[in-house]
Amino acid sequence: MEQGKVQFEIRAVVLGWQKSDKASVINSILGDKVEPDKYFVKSVRKDGEVNGRKISLINTPCWWENYDLRDLPEVVKQELVCSVFMCPPGPHVFLLVINLSLPFTEENRLTIEKHLSLFGEKIWRHTIVLLTQTDSVRSADLQRIIQRCGERYHVFDFENKSVGVKDLLEKIDNVVAANNANHFETHDDVLLDIQRKRDENERRAKARQETVQEKRDLLKEIISADKKLKEKMR
Numbered sequence: 001m002e003q004g005k006v007q008f009e010i011r012a013v014v015l016g017w018q019k020s021d022k023a024s025v026i027n028s029i030l031g032d033k034v035e036p037d038k039y040f041v042k043s044v045r046k047d048g049e050v051n052g053r054k055i056s057l058i059n060t061p062c063w064w065e066n067y068d069l070r071d072l073p074e075v076v077k078q079e080l081v082c083s084v085f086m087c088p089p090g091p092h093v094f095l096l097v098i099n100l101s102l103p104f105t106e107e108n109r110l111t112i113e114k115h116l117s118l119f120g121e122k123i124w125r126h127t128i129v130l131l132t133q134t135d136s137v138r139s140a141d142l143q144r145i146i147q148r149c150g151e152r153y154h155v156f157d158f159e160n161k162s163v164g165v166k167d168l169l170e171k172i173d174n175v176v177a178a179n180n181a182n183h184f185e186t187h188d189d190v191l192l193d194i195q196r197k198r199d200e201n202e203r204r205a206k207a208r209q210e211t212v213q214e215k216r217d218l219l220k221e222i223i224s225a226d227k228k229l230k231e232k233m234r
Contacts, residue, residue: 008053008092008176008181009053009054009055009056010053010054010055010056010092010093010169010172011055011056011058011087011090011091011092011093011183012055012056012057012058012087012091012092012093012094012095012172013057013058013060013083013084013087013091013093013094013095014026014057014058014059014060014094014095014097015060015080015094015095015096015097015115015116016062016096016097016098016099017062017063017064017065017111017112018062018063018064018065019062019065019099020062020097020098020099020132021097021099021132021133021156022059022062022097023059024132024158025095025097025130025132025156026046026057026059028156028158028161028164028165029048029050029055029057029165029168030046030048030050030055030057031048031050032048040061041061041075041076041079042061042079043058043059043060043061043079043080043082043083043086044058044059045057045058045059045086045087046058046059050165050169051166051169053169056087058083058084058086058087058091060079060080060083061076061079061080063076063080063111063115065108065111066105066107066108066111067111068111068114069111069114069115069117069118072115075198075201077118077194078194078195078197078198078201079198080115080118080119081118081119081191081194081195081198082194082195082198084119084184084186084191085186085195088186089183089186090183090184090185090186091126091183091184092126092172092175092176092183092184093126093127093128093172093175093176093184094119094123094126094127094128094184095127095128095130096112096116096127096128096129096130096145096149097130097132098112098129098130098131098132098142099132099133100131100132100133100134100142101133101134103139104139104141104142105139105141106141108141108142109141109142109144109145112145113145113148118194119184119191120188120190120191122184122185123184124148124149124150125150125178125179126175126179126183126184127148127149127152128149128152128153128154128168128171128172128175129142129145129146129149129152129153129154130153130154130156130168131153131154131155131156132155132156132158134155137153137155150178152171152174152175154167154168154171156168
């Protein structure tokens with residue numbers, strides 16, 4: 001970081017497929033085991049501070065490594081997209097975490113492209129590919145993903161976390177500078193429509209739960225009243 005350069009807060013959305021090391025990356029950045037490595041459906045926000053800088057990381061639901069977007073449940077698609085509304089006014093950067101312990105294939109590339117398409121074409125100019133379990137980029141398909149991200153990638157070294165995090169923050173600063181300090185735009189009709197659908201689904205689900213609970217309470221009252229009536233008749 002250059003001396004005298006303003007250090008803004010960082011808002012980032014973390015994306016990746018199942019077992020992509022997302023939780024390990026989040027824990028390494030925030031310096032604590034704040035995020036468990038388990039499957040979940042709703043996006044989760046984690047806040048912390050690194051070298052005096054406020055950082056908000058949104059951990060999103062994972063998709064299955066080689067599953068087509070059509071196979072992803074609608075609720076997970078909505079949660080992926082609505083993650084951008086969890087760090088208003090919008091994320092500075094998306095961290096696309098890719099575990100390269102296995103070869104990166106064309107199918108992997110297509111899966112990533114289809115899932116990121118949910119956010120619209122503008123997501124690529126705000127994305128950094130964050131690689132784990134590797135020290136090189138050899139796959140042609142992976143190189144195509146990196147090219148779409150403006151050649152931005154970072155090899156994360158879990159053995160030397162402090163240096164890895166410092167270098168990553170500098171690359172995030174570069175992304176923000178390249179976008180003229182503008183965050184990812186969330187006032188997009190498609191994104192807002194998905195948010196409205198998600199909110200409506202949650203409202204309906206809550207209403208159904210309340211109705212079921214009311215019926216359960218009523219049934220308990222009826223059983224209790226019936227029991228008292230029988231006791232009086234003895």
